[in-house]
Amino acid sequence: MEVEMPNELAEKIFMISGQNVYACYQCGKCSAGCPFTDYMDLLPNVVIHKIQLRDERVLEAKTPWICAACFTCSTRCPRNLDISKIMEALRQITLRKGIDRIKLKKLEKIEELPTIALVAASRKLTG
Ligand code: SF4
Ligand code: SF4
Structure with a gap:
């Protein structure tokens, strides 16, 4: 339109x-x-x-x-x-513009975080 x-x-x-x-x-x-x-x-x-x-x-x-x-x-x-x-x-x-809001690689104790939180954060905060 x-x-x-x-x-x-x-x-x-x-x-x-x-x-x-x-x-x-x-x-x-x-x-x-x-x-x-x-x-x-x-x-x-x-x-x-x-x-x-x-x-x-x-x-x-x-x-x-x-x-x-x-x-x-x-x-x-x-x-x-x-x-x-x-x-x-x-x-x-x-x-x-390629500007991510978080760097997933820099998250500490990533293996302890719930998968759903990682997927949601990745979808919302990274390009
Ligand atoms: S609810 Fe918010 S977006 Fe909708 S007309 Fe009012 S101020 Fe604007
Ligand atoms: S801006 Fe609207 S959609 Fe976003 S958190 Fe507030 S009420 Fe919810």
């Missing part, structure tokens, strides 16, 4: 996630329901706002990596935005 976006970052997010950040009108319901905001440096609605403004510093934020893709925000959004897909798109932009 062809959709004109006013900025390149929003366009990239749309290409990866199918989500149009300009649908967001900053009601804050996503952030109000997110169970992980205590650990985030930007609230989910602020992440969306920064993409709208093409503030590339959002790519350095911790928030997309903390997001657990629990979909609470997505079920609350009155504009039907899937915010968890937007978080995933932000992660993908970094991972596709």
Whole structure:
């Protein structure tokens, strides 16, 4: 689907996630329901706002990596935005540059970690 976006970052997010950040009108319901905001440096609605403004510093934020893709925000959004897909798109932009968030080889006592945790970490945090 062809959709004109006013900025390149929003366009990239749309290409990866199918989500149009300009649908967001900053009601804050996503952030109000997110169970992980205590650990985030930007609230989910602020992440969306920064993409709208093409503030590339959002790519350095911790928030997309903390997001657990629990979909609470997505079920609350009155504009039907899937915010968890937007978080995933932000992660993908970094991972596709070859920048891994963790180095699996450097993990200590890797043999003691549950396989499912390793698979999940590998999928989410490495390209
Ligand atoms: S709930 Fe939806 S419309 Fe409201 S701030 Fe979050 S993304 Fe924007
Ligand atoms: S999907 Fe991510 S941003 Fe949305 S409520 Fe869950 S942890 Fe928060």
